[in-house]
Amino acid sequence: MDAGKFNRRITIQQPTVGRGTSGGRTTAWAEWKKVWAKVTPLSGNERRSTDHGGEKSEARTEFIIRYRLGITEEMRIQYKGKNYNIKHVKDVNDEHDIMVLTCDTGMNDG
Template sequence: MRPGELNRRIVVEQASNVKNDDGDLVSSWATVAELWARRADVSGRELEAAMAKDVEISVKFVIRYRTGILPNMRVVLDGQYYRVIAALDKSGRREEMQIYCATGLLDG
């Protein structure tokens, strides 16, 4: 992977519960990481590879390899929210991760 290919700055967020001033728990999103990524549309063959049946995957983000990207997270790019469906190291070489995402209703 060439560094110039990673031309989008994304934010990975995870849902969390925080207490407000009244002591009540409020759902919120906390930043897990800010990463450089490449955005790409998803082909039908990649949908099968992501094992995402009955899910509308619309985009994938390619990042440098890292652990800890989970399906309960979301990706934010230019004010648009994407629900993480799967994060895969398809080559198995720990060089890059492909984060498969869907758009649609998200909490928050």
């Protein structure tokens, strides 16, 4: 893949677990790496968010990056002020060169 296609800066975040002021568990997001990516919006739709009505917009986006060891579906991507849940991590052709991260904007906003 042409290096010039990686023209968008994204931040990959990982969850960190800590203790709140009352001693309970809290989850926060910490920066793992900033990388260059090719960003491709795939689809968007609205779905019911509760049984009592209301709709939530959801978008599916593909982020193509250079291979990085350690990226999992537990992480998320921050891009242009939005959080994207990583739903699938694919090492293209198992060559450790290019990765495709398929994401959605679902419910994981930190």
